[in-house]
Amino acid sequence: QVQLVEFGGGLVQPGGSLRISCAASGSIVRVNVMGWYRQAPGKERELVASVTGDGSTTYADSVKGRFTISRDNAKTVHLQMNSLKPEDTAVYYCNADLILLYGGYSSIYWGQGTQVTVSS
DSSP states (O other), rough: OOEEEOOOEEEEETOOOOOEEEEESSSSSEEEEHHHHHHOSSOOEEEEEEETTTEEEEOOOOTTTTTTEEEEEEEEEEEEESSSSSGOEEEEEEEEEEEEEESEEEEEEOOEEEEEEEOO
């Protein structure tokens, strides 16, 4: 079993910064990829950023140059968000592709989501 716990959401002013984090717990043997999706009201859930086990990163065009994703040795992923815009307002969901100790294949897991609101 796996649990993804998210931290750091909140309300920020336009142009401000926020860091959100996601900690994966459980009998995890390998992390293939961890990242963040977001979903605004009435919109499809979209990929924001991801990082693979070998360090390769992917960013949505809308956040390139403003957001930075990183992952530490404790199976925790961080998303540093700078120069935030009102259109960044959404629920941000942690996502992970993991191989567990007693599982023979990788599976996708989701966090519960954390609200990020950018408003004056």
